[in-house]
Amino acid sequence: MGEPIKTYEMPEITNQRAFQIYEVQGKTIQSKTYPHETTRPHRHRYYEVCVFVNGAGRHDIDFESHVIHSNSVHFLSPGQVHLISRENDYHGYLMVFSRDFFALEAYHEDPLFQMPFFNNPTLIPILNLDPADFNELLVLILQIRKEYLQWNGFTSDILRNYLQIFLIKCKQYYMSYFAEQNKTMDPHFSLVQQFNALLEQRYKQVHQVQDYANLMGLSPANLNKYVRNITGFTAGEIILDRLMLQAKRYLIYTDLSNKQIAYQLNYQDPSYFSRIFKRKTGFSPSDFRRIENEKYQH
Template sequence: MGEPIKIYEMPTNTNQRAFQLYEVQGKTIQNTTYPHETDRPHRHTYYEICVFITGAGKHEIDFEAHPIHSNSVHFLSPGQIHLISRENDYHGYLMVFSREFYGLEQGNEDVLFQLPFFNNPTLVPILNLTQADFSELLNLILSLRKEYIHWNNFSSDILRHYLQIFLLKCKQYYLRYFADTNKTLDPHFSLVQQFNALVEQRFRQVHQVQEYASLMAMTPSLLNKHVKNITGFTAGEIILDRLMLQAKRYLIYTDLSNKEIAYQLNYPDPSYFSRIFKRKTGKSPSDFRKSENEKYQL
């Protein structure tokens, strides 16, 4: 197997390391301070927001390909594997920030789990906006950029507040745009978000719906009912899908054996893990690893 998919940390060579903003034009990022190369699939320990003014190309996020449209925003959470393939007429901005940077003032880093497009594998992390709505977000980006360029002792706090406003506006648009398809206005939507956040935090150790229901002080049947109504999937399916997504990540960016991956995901029987993986993906773990490595020539 070739080089594993890289994981990138926040850069440490500037005083803006907890928050960075880059303007990008064309196929490649020319800014030498950008934290990594982007011509291969990779993942981050930080959050990234991709703002596409003129869209051209495709964006692969956790093995799903999405076309890049003009006037759109894509959201990436820590650990997600992605690759942006840009065309020559691409123009946009990238914002990267740490979990601690966003939650510092509120004393709660988990506020990011309250945003539907982060840390939530059941929802599409993409907003394709109208020109009018996108213009409002772009104005906030330009304000962020101005403050970022003229960095001073107040800039961290100012940038954090601008970022919070930006993401709240994105949440407002997300709830409006996806109200029908994802039932984001349903009174139980926040409960399902809480469930998704718990799954994201505990899926390696906790596989059973009843355990999540206990953590949420409700019955498994009631949890299943609300999750199914909001997402179209049972709570058990969401847990299993998250486990299989992590298995795919292990297969691609590590040299762990199938047995070791099963152990990492708390499956005591590796053969059972392999059967579940093949049932969900149509390929054995080994065949999946081989086909993805050939795809990206890893």
């Protein structure tokens, strides 16, 4: 089996390092302060925003491959497995930040779970913009980088507020660009976002639609109806897809056995887990692990 997936932490906690921004030109990141190598699929415990000025290459996110377009923004949440393959004429910026840095002043709900492109297994975390809209975001990026490079006692607060403005603008564009496709203007869209946030936090322990409906003060029938209307899938299908995604991650990026993976995901019967996995993917867990590892080794 290949080398297990690496999970990268933010560097040692300082106000400065709880947020970082890098300019990237060409195939590799030249900065010595960047927290990790990027030649193999990996994941982070922090958030990452990839701003592509000149798109050249491919971005693999959780077993889906995406062409990198110019004037685009890709959003990565903690735990997502990804790999950016850049070409020589690539140019862009990377912002990385911890959950605590962004949500320092949030006393109730986590504001990052209100962004449709973060922590959301049902929506693509990619925003391809027209040049005029992208330029508005690029102006913010350049101002953020300017503040970052002249760090002083006020910089953390300034960056936190700039980051909030940047992400809210991205949310505005995301909901505008995908309003019809993802029904972001539907009155139940925020409710489905709440379901996604609960799912991301509890999917290993909670598998039943009834339990999520109870947490949200809804009937299972209504939860299924609202989720299907927005996503095209029932709540039960979304739950199962999230479990199978985590199973794929375990199979490719850990040495856990099929039985151990089943227990990690709260399946008490490993043979039942294997049957469900094969029904959803077309492969047994062992075959999936072998085929995907051969792909990454090449």
